[in-house]
Amino acid sequence: MSLDPSPLDLAAPGFGNPTGPIVRFENVGLRYGAGREVLSDITFKLHPGRFYFLTGPSGAGKTTLLKLLYLAQSPSRGAISMFGEDASVLSRERRTELRRRIGVVFQNFRLVPHLTVFDNVALPLRLAGTAEEELVGPVTDMIEWVGLSRATNQRPSTLSGGEQQRVAIARAVITRPDLLVADEPTGNVDPQMALRLLHLFTAMNKMGTTVVLATHDSTLMHRQGDAAVMRLEKGRLDDPTGVLRNPPDRKGMR
Ligand SMILES: Nc1ncnc2c1ncn2[C@@H]1O[C@H](COP(=O)(O)OP(=O)(O)OP(=O)(O)O)[C@@H](O)[C@H]1O
Numbered sequence: 001m002s003l004d005p006s007p008l009d010l011a012a013p014g015f016g017n018p019t020g021p022i023v024r025f026e027n028v029g030l031r032y033g034a035g036r037e038v039l040s041d042i043t044f045k046l047h048p049g050r051f052y053f054l055t056g057p058s059g060a061g062k063t064t065l066l067k068l069l070y071l072a073q074s075p076s077r078g079a080i081s082m083f084g085e086d087a088s089v090l091s092r093e094r095r096t097e098l099r100r101r102i103g104v105v106f107q108n109f110r111l112v113p114h115l116t117v118f119d120n121v122a123l124p125l126r127l128a129g130t131a132e133e134e135l136v137g138p139v140t141d142m143i144e145w146v147g148l149s150r151a152t153n154q155r156p157s158t159l160s161g162g163e164q165q166r167v168a169i170a171r172a173v174i175t176r177p178d179l180l181v182a183d184e185p186t187g188n189v190d191p192q193m194a195l196r197l198l199h200l201f202t203a204m205n206k207m208g209t210t211v212v213l214a215t216h217d218s219t220l221m222h223r224q225g226d227a228a229v230m231r232l233e234k235g236r237l238d239d240p241t242g243v244l245r246n247p248p249d250r251k252g253m254r
Pocket residue numbers: 032038056057058059060061062063064065
């Protein structure tokens with residue numbers, strides 16, 4: 001599998017916004033319906049170009065926090081700012097525009113079963129209105145980057161779990177998102193493939209994308225030693241590395 005970032009255009013718009021935090025949560029709380037709060041008093045900032053792990057026991061609220069991050073859920077209280085904009089006042093159109101700056105990868109891939117690998121990866125560009133002649137090159141390069149050129153015309157069901165997840169990652173980053181959010185992306189693959197997938201996230205991060213990766217896998221977190229770790233316990237955020245509020249300067253951070 002190639003990890004050479006060269007197929008990706010480093011000068012593409014949206015990469016490596018150097019100014020200020022790209023996400024701010026201020027005393028955010030969330031309850032589903034009339035139930036108890038599943039997230040309480042969540043305050044943090046995400047800085048551009050950094051790599052964050054989100055961890056914590058099952059039911060702690062990781063998926064819920066990620067849904068807030070990719071604008072699929074609104075908080076019950078508190079304030080969220082995404083790319084400098086107050087998330088509570090976004091029009092539907094503006095929300096969609098901001099959402100395009102966020103790539104999402106799920107544990108269970110969520111590929112479209114009747115589409116080929118090429119068409120799955122091309123989907124976000126087509127939805128954004130990119131002309132067919134303009135998308136063929138980038139999609140082909142992206143599929144090569146995740147090491148699946150030979151499977152370009154296959155359907156997801158003919159691929160292994162690790163291969164399907166690589167397609168899902170390619171689809172999530174084809175639009176060059178500023179923020180890449182992944183919910184247990186290595187949960188359905190063997191440890192060796194988990195490391196290969198981590199390398200893809202790391203490569204994207206090195207090109208300037210902020211990554212938030214939810215995982216239970218401590219091996220992955222040890223592999224990525226300079227990442228910040230956000231730990232959720234019963235809906236509250238702990239900050240074991242002490243970097244969420246005041247991140248240290250990071251070598252090479254833009
Ligand atoms: N749509 C929903 N309606 C009601 N309660 C929900 C909903 N989604 C999640 N919850 C509850 O919110 C809490 C947090 O769930 P969440 O899925 O965010 O945790 P998690 O840390 O991602 O867990 P896991 O590691 O098992 O995926 C749990 O108590 C869960 O039952």
